[in-house]
Amino acid sequence: MALSGHKNRGELRIHESVDELRTDLADYVAELSEASVKERGVFAIALSGGSLVGLMGKLCEAPYNKTVDWSKWYIFWADERVVAKNHADSNYKLAKDGLLSKVPIIPSHVHSINDSVSAEEAADDYEFVIRQLVKTRLISVSETSDCPKFDLILLGLGPDGHIASLFPNHSVLNEREEWVTFITDSPKPPPERITFTLPVINSASNVAVVVTGDSKAESVHLAIDDIGSDCPIVPARMVQPASGKLVWFLDKLAASKLEDSSLNK
Ligand SMILES: O=C(O)[C@H](O)[C@@H](O)[C@H](O)[C@H](O)COP(=O)(O)O
Numbered sequence: 001m002a003l004s005g006h007k008n009r010g011e012l013r014i015h016e017s018v019d020e021l022r023t024d025l026a027d028y029v030a031e032l033s034e035a036s037v038k039e040r041g042v043f044a045i046a047l048s049g050g051s052l053v054g055l056m057g058k059l060c061e062a063p064y065n066k067t068v069d070w071s072k073w074y075i076f077w078a079d080e081r082v083v084a085k086n087h088a089d090s091n092y093k094l095a096k097d098g099l100l101s102k103v104p105i106i107p108s109h110v111h112s113i114n115d116s117v118s119a120e121e122a123a124d125d126y127e128f129v130i131r132q133l134v135k136t137r138l139i140s141v142s143e144t145s146d147c148p149k150f151d152l153i154l155l156g157l158g159p160d161g162h163i164a165s166l167f168p169n170h171s172v173l174n175e176r177e178e179w180v181t182f183i184t185d186s187p188k189p190p191p192e193r194i195t196f197t198l199p200v201i202n203s204a205s206n207v208a209v210v211v212t213g214d215s216k217a218e219s220v221h222l223a224i225d226d227i228g229s230d231c232p233i234v235p236a237r238m239v240q241p242a243s244g245k246l247v248w249f250l251d252k253l254a255a256s257k258l259e260d261s262s263l264n265k
Pocket residue numbers: 048049050051052079081155156157158159162163164165188189
């Protein structure tokens with residue numbers, strides 16, 4: 001693995017293979033879980049959809065399945081499709097089938113969205129739930145804003161540079177008041193989604209963006225490298241934790257267009 005810091009763009013962890021990335025990601029999540037449980041007694045983690053959950057798969061295997069204190073995990077979603085929980089498009093279903101059902105997480109600690117209301121109501125409900133948990137400090141609060149401070153937010157990256165359900169040129173990128181908002185016009189189906197806003201993502205203690213494959217190489221370049229003013233600002237470039245730590249988990253293909261050639265050999 002090649003390790004590097006990239007000015008204000010966080011730590012880059014570039015892996016020879018997807019398998020190496022999977023091991024490093026499991027180690028990273030397990031270490032953050034241990035540190036958070038030691039410090040706060042709980043671990044509040046937000047997941048996304050896509051290939052991310054599969055890439056976290058080693059957490060279900062030895063040694064992690066036995067060493068991680070799963071009873072202290074509280075699960076949230078950085079974004080969710082507004083579909084029934086048993087629908088093939090549901091990020092909850094993806095995580096349940098691929099991770100949550102394979103480790104001893106306490107069912108009441110799993111905070112999925114209300115799937116029986118509109119996208120707008122689901123976003124409001126989800127923000128309300130998070131507000132209650134911030135009040136009790138199950139989720140920490142940012143020192144600089146009133147935003148929740150998740151222990152870890154895990155994000156994937158779309159070929160268009162989107163993270164969570166924050167798509168390029170969409171007005172929700174400018175949302176500064178809401179913690180959770182909704183869209184009904186996602187360029188990638190399904191159209192109705194709820195999503196954490198940038199202030200919440202940027203208030204987390206740790207944010208990890210997990211990216212594999214050459215179809216993402218251009219958006220990785222646009223998100224990380226020093227780009228000219230004529231280049232588009234992709235949503236992933238707006239991930240800039242105020243006081244938290246940003247880590248990029250990349251495989252060689254995803255890193256192949258980064259400008260620092262020593263990194264993508
Ligand atoms: O809601 C969605 O449409 C997906 O969850 C999406 O946001 C995904 O996370 C990225 O596109 C990365 O996807 P892959 O990791 O599968 O390429």
